[in-house]
Amino acid sequence: MAPHTEQLTRPAVQLRSLTRSFADRTVLDGIDLDIPAGQFVALLGHSGSGKSTLLRAIAGLDHQVAGSGHLTAPERVSVVFQDSRLLPWRRVLDNVLLGTDGQDKGRAALAEVGLKGRERAWPSELSGGEAQRAALARSLVREPELLLADEPFGALDALTRIRMHGLLRQLWQRHRPSVLLVTHDVDEAIVLADRVLVLDSGRIGVDLTIDRPHPRSYRDPLLGEYRERLLAALGVVEDPA
Ligand SMILES: Nc1ncnc2c1ncn2[C@@H]1O[C@H](COP(=O)(O)OP(=O)(O)OP(=O)(O)O)[C@@H](O)[C@H]1O
Numbered sequence: 001m002a003p004h005t006e007q008l009t010r011p012a013v014q015l016r017s018l019t020r021s022f023a024d025r026t027v028l029d030g031i032d033l034d035i036p037a038g039q040f041v042a043l044l045g046h047s048g049s050g051k052s053t054l055l056r057a058i059a060g061l062d063h064q065v066a067g068s069g070h071l072t073a074p075e076r077v078s079v080v081f082q083d084s085r086l087l088p089w090r091r092v093l094d095n096v097l098l099g100t101d102g103q104d105k106g107r108a109a110l111a112e113v114g115l116k117g118r119e120r121a122w123p124s125e126l127s128g129g130e131a132q133r134a135a136l137a138r139s140l141v142r143e144p145e146l147l148l149a150d151e152p153f154g155a156l157d158a159l160t161r162i163r164m165h166g167l168l169r170q171l172w173q174r175h176r177p178s179v180l181l182v183t184h185d186v187d188e189a190i191v192l193a194d195r196v197l198v199l200d201s202g203r204i205g206v207d208l209t210i211d212r213p214h215p216r217s218y219r220d221p222l223l224g225e226y227r228e229r230l231l232a233a234l235g236v237v238e239d240p241a
Pocket residue numbers: 022023027045046047048049050051052053054
């Protein structure tokens with residue numbers, strides 16, 4: 001069996017009947033989900049549909065959700081958010097190394113994300129895109145089996161975002177963590193993910209496999225069909241079917 005196929009047979013994340021309510025509102029209503037090891041999954045859904053709630057649950061950041069159903073996730077999980085969450089009083093390399101040791105690993109991770117030479121910069125000296133690169137480097141040094149990303153490029157300009165898509169794809173292909181990427185951007189989802197989920201009314205309403213090789217082109221006409229289906233599922237355009 002090819003290494004990639006073998007890796008995909010072991011589920012990294014398993015959720016059964018996961019439920020989360022806030023006051024009288026049920027946000028996650030019995031979610032069932034398996035993410036095979038090494039798979040890149042994107043999660044779409046309207047604002048307030050519960051995407052971040054689901055991600056936080058999988059990250060182990062929500063203790064209330066734990067008892068609601070069954071949740072397994074790998075031990076080494078890294079989370080990247082919309083803002084880099086770099087500590088302003090630590091230089092870039094020290095941010096990347098936070099809680100770990102191994103200067104060389106940190107330097108290598110920074111080089112991988114294109115920040116070689118910026119190790120001693122302060123976070124305030126970085127652009128938004130550079131700060132997100134540093135955040136990715138910080139997640140990399142932990143060698144995550146699962147990378148959770150909550151709109152990591154949501155605050156970046158369109159060109160930087162496209163560059164970051166390329167970077168994230170390369171990092172994923174090189175290190176092969178499972179990825180769960182929360183995004184509002186349908187194009188981002190279909191250009192990067194093996195599989196796109198749409199969260200709707202507390203459930204996974206759509207589970208779509210994107211069967212196109214990487215790297216993908218934004219202009220691939222076959223991706224256009226996936227885009228239409230997802231926009232229809234989100235209620236943005238009429239269902240093409
Ligand atoms: N700690 C909390 N206390 C009360 N309500 C909460 C809490 N966290 C989330 N919610 C509610 O749960 C719902 C889902 O929130 P969540 O942040 O998961 O949505 P989302 O899909 O990630 O939204 P967005 O795309 O706008 O980031 C919202 O109605 C939100 O107000």
